[in-house]
Amino acid sequence: MKSWLKSTENGFTLTLHVQPGAKKTEICGEHGEALKIRLAAPPVEGKANSALILWLADCFDVPRRDVTLLSGEKNRHKIVAIARPSDESAILARLGLAD
Numbered sequence: 001m002k003s004w005l006k007s008t009e010n011g012f013t014l015t016l017h018v019q020p021g022a023k024k025t026e027i028c029g030e031h032g033e034a035l036k037i038r039l040a041a042p043p044v045e046g047k048a049n050s051a052l053i054l055w056l057a058d059c060f061d062v063p064r065r066d067v068t069l070l071s072g073e074k075n076r077h078k079i080v081a082i083a084r085p086s087d088e089s090a091i092l093a094r095l096g097l098a099d
Helices: 047-059 088-094
Strands: 005-007 012-019 026-031 034-038 067-071 077-082
Touching (some): 047 067
Antiparallel strands (some): 005 012, 067 077
8 A cells, every 4th residue: 555545444544745836736746655736726824725625525526524634734744534435446546546
């Protein structure tokens, strides 16, 4: 399993390194022990966090309420929980990282 992906009772968590203020929202590989995501939202007044949650909810086809920011509200290093039981290959496929 990837170091930035952990399975939980109700779904999984992602450890992310987020770069706000990018031209478009996209995954751009790994950054140490985290998955790096560029966000097309400014890091102002929680806009980047909201954009991240919406993007992940869309990516995994879950309601926004099923995506929770566990840590990193004011930091680039974030941990996000997604309440959707799934296996690693399905998660990687949803992120566009499947081999």
